[in-house]
Amino acid sequence: MLTYAIVNQKGGVGKTTSTINLGAALAEMGKRVLLLDMDPQGSLTAAVGRAATGLTMGDVLLAPESILHAIYPCTGNMHVVTATARLANVFLQLDEIGEPAYQLQKAVHLIGTNFDYCLIDCPPSLSHATTNAMTAADVALVPLQCEFLSLRGLADVQEITASIQETTNRNLRLRVVATMYDKRTLHAQDVLREARRALPGLVYETVIPRTVRLAEAPAVGQTILQYAPDSNGAYAYRALAQEVLQEDQAY
Amino acid sequence: MLTYAIVNQKGGVGKTTSTINLGAALAEMGKRVLLLDMDPQGSLTAAVGRAATGLTMGDVLLAPESILHAIYPCTGNMHVVTATARLANVFLQLDEIGEPAYQLQKAVHLIGTNFDYCLIDCPPSLSHATTNAMTAADVALVPLQCEFLSLRGLADVQEITASIQETTNRNLRLRVVATMYDKRTLHAQDVLREARRALPGLVYETVIPRTVRLAEAPAVGQTILQYAPDSNGAYAYRALAQEVLQEDQAY
Ligand SMILES: Nc1ncnc2c1ncn2[C@@H]1O[C@H](COP(=O)(O)OP(=O)(O)OP(=O)(O)O)[C@@H](O)[C@H]1O
Ligand SMILES: Nc1ncnc2c1ncn2[C@@H]1O[C@H](COP(=O)(O)OP(=O)(O)OP(=O)(O)O)[C@@H](O)[C@H]1O
Ligand SMILES: [Mg+2]
Numbered sequence: 001m002l003t004y005a006i007v008n009q010k011g012g013v014g015k016t017t018s019t020i021n022l023g024a025a026l027a028e029m030g031k032r033v034l035l036l037d038m039d040p041q042g043s044l045t046a047a048v049g050r051a052a053t054g055l056t057m058g059d060v061l062l063a064p065e066s067i068l069h070a071i072y073p074c075t076g077n078m079h080v081v082t083a084t085a086r087l088a089n090v091f092l093q094l095d096e097i098g099e100p101a102y103q104l105q106k107a108v109h110l111i112g113t114n115f116d117y118c119l120i121d122c123p124p125s126l127s128h129a130t131t132n133a134m135t136a137a138d139v140a141l142v143p144l145q146c147e148f149l150s151l152r153g154l155a156d157v158q159e160i161t162a163s164i165q166e167t168t169n170r171n172l173r174l175r176v177v178a179t180m181y182d183k184r185t186l187h188a189q190d191v192l193r194e195a196r197r198a199l200p201g202l203v204y205e206t207v208i209p210r211t212v213r214l215a216e217a218p219a220v221g222q223t224i225l226q227y228a229p230d231s232n233g234a235y236a237y238r239a240l241a242q243e244v245l246q247e248d249q250a251y
Numbered sequence: 252m253l254t255y256a257i258v259n260q261k262g263g264v265g266k267t268t269s270t271i272n273l274g275a276a277l278a279e280m281g282k283r284v285l286l287l288d289m290d291p292q293g294s295l296t297a298a299v300g301r302a303a304t305g306l307t308m309g310d311v312l313l314a315p316e317s318i319l320h321a322i323y324p325c326t327g328n329m330h331v332v333t334a335t336a337r338l339a340n341v342f343l344q345l346d347e348i349g350e351p352a353y354q355l356q357k358a359v360h361l362i363g364t365n366f367d368y369c370l371i372d373c374p375p376s377l378s379h380a381t382t383n384a385m386t387a388a389d390v391a392l393v394p395l396q397c398e399f400l401s402l403r404g405l406a407d408v409q410e411i412t413a414s415i416q417e418t419t420n421r422n423l424r425l426r427v428v429a430t431m432y433d434k435r436t437l438h439a440q441d442v443l444r445e446a447r448r449a450l451p452g453l454v455y456e457t458v459i460p461r462t463v464r465l466a467e468a469p470a471v472g473q474t475i476l477q478y479a480p481d482s483n484g485a486y487a488y489r490a491l492a493q494e495v496l497q498e499d500q501a502y
């Protein structure tokens with residue numbers, strides 16, 4: 001199994017949207033996909049049309065072996081561990097545990113043979129959620145909204161990746177995917193060019209276009225592949241999944 | 252002086268953009284405006300083209316009287332207290348102070364005669380930053396991106412507003428402004444209609460349109476009134492400022 005932490009402390013850049021739809025595209029190619037919701041707001045949980053019932057991510061972080069009972073089937077032939085607002089309190093409780101950063105990694109190791117991909121949606125902050133996810137992951141995947149205020153955040157994410165590589169996860173790779181790209185504006189073109197210049201070889205070729213279909217799909221608990229299978233958004237996430245698979249086969 | 256906390260734990264909904272441009276429109280009408288950056292990412296600080304030098308918001312929270320020396324002039328005839336990443340550590344230190352939620356309120360009280368409006372930009376979380384800001388504020392102003400995932404967050408913000416009203420700030424008012432509204436999409440119309448239905452009388456008449464000009468202006472450290480004074484975005488924030496002023500005169 002390969003684990004991707006979808007991270008960016010800048011808000012609203014397409015983390016939840018990318019987790020669901022990259023997952024859906026990998027599942028469409030026959031991969032067994034597990035989604036983890038590490039955001040107390042539960043955007044991922046809502047976007048896949050689930051209410052959080054039974055065991056949730058909060059339980060898993062306090063008792064990693066409970067992950068086996070916290071996994072539920074969800075839309076797009078995937079599985080999910082959901083999140084509730086209680087997760088915010090669990091992060092406070094983690095402060096009292098020995099090495100809090102490894103809780104999610106312990107859980108993920110228990111399910112390594114059941115899935116091909118595990119995608120972790122993170123909240124817009126550099127807190128326990130993000131460090132747990134990046135400690136458990138093979139790849140930190142950063143959605144980059146093609147706008148100035150989001151570009152600034154890249155330096156922070158690089159810094160935290162370096163610190164995770166030095167402490168809890170030496171082999172963590174950093175990858176960036178451009179999202180909400182509006183090819184009609186010079187601004188988006190400038191930002192994308194700058195990101196590729198600043199991070200040579202780390203930015204996927206695939207660029208996710210800005211398309212309202214991607215904002216509509218979560219309202220009906222569907223992936224973009226179900227909601228609008230022939231749309232630009234669907235083709236873009238399929239192309240991203242192809243790139244992810246090609247690169248992972250090389251590792 | 253009237254204090255507005257610009258809050259929403261959902262990321263990327265236009266908090267920073269609304270803080271700067273509502274501030275600029277109030278300043279254009281002759282009001283003395285102070286902007287406070289409570290986000291350790293420092294989006295507001297960068298967007299007004301300042302580097303954080305001297306005393307910053309971190310210092311002010313630890314020693315409220317230092318606010319008098321932390322205020323700097325900035326773009327758009329406004330003043331600003333900047334933020335650095337160090338602010339994230341200060342929030343951790345606040346845990347050790349008795350009644351941490353009142354630190355910003357103490358600071359704001361010290362400068363009440365120097366300004367007409369104080370606008371506070373908050374990070375996308377329900378942490379110390381947001382509770383301090385909502386404790387210090389007269390109004391919690393919630394930018395609502397007209398999309399499904401952002402609509403879900405409204406219930407959380409209402410809940411936290413109610414808890415602040417019961418504990419640290421009885422007179423806090425809640426107001427919502429629709430942002431990134433794309434009138435060509437049914438989705439945006441549906442979300443706006445739902446928000447007005449769910450929060451009767453709390454959603455401003457003014458709706459901020461989605462316009463790339465608003466994403467471009469921060470890249471050159473300008474407000475929308477400087478960068479594109481005749482644009483839809485500029486007129487919308489002027490209209491919002493008018494509504495804010497009319498309502499405040501009634502109080
Ligand atoms: N490519 C796209 N085109 C248009 N809209 C998009 C696109 N990707 C995401 N969206 C919409 O933009 C908004 C922000 O996306 P999303 O919630 O996935 O970002 P996020 O980074 O997870 O946000 P947060 O920081 O709050 O967790 C959502 O309403 C989503 O539906
Ligand atoms: N009305 C608008 N039309 C188009 N783009 C906008 C509009 N308002 C804001 N933006 C852009 O959308 C992005 C998100 O806005 P902004 O950073 O102000 O949101 P935020 O809520 O402060 O985000 P965060 O949660 O990360 O603090 C920015 O790139 C900004 O320039
Ligand atoms: Mg999200």
Ligand SMILES: [Mg+2]
Binds near residue numbers: 294295372
């Ligand atoms: Mg902001």
